[in-house]
Amino acid sequence: MTLIIDHRSPSRTHRALIWLEAQLSRASEAVARHRREYASRRTAREIARLPFDVRKDIGWPARDTTTRELH
Template identity: 50%
Template structure:
């Protein structure tokens, strides 16, 4: 039978417990990221609607040349 010995001490440390300030900071960062994403999505939606309105306002012949569908052909 063999016996193994080690002279190095084993240190065990508990994981750091987040403080309320750390948790609030992390929650605020998460909320800010969500709000930025929502604002970006709203801006993209508004830009797409504005572009569609501009294309719809073009004369029929020009829309036809671009391949834009005519409103009276959807029936």
């Protein structure tokens, strides 16, 4: 087995590509998080539109039993 180690410092272009990749990764994570949160809110709205008996059967909490935060 051969191991080759390059001790040269990365070029300016290589460092820029590494930085760009990190930025794109962060942006991709933010988009994915936004999509998950949107889907969660959409699901909650759809469940809230169901009749009370159906929500009760699936174990969805009633609106009047949730605690409201004082602003």
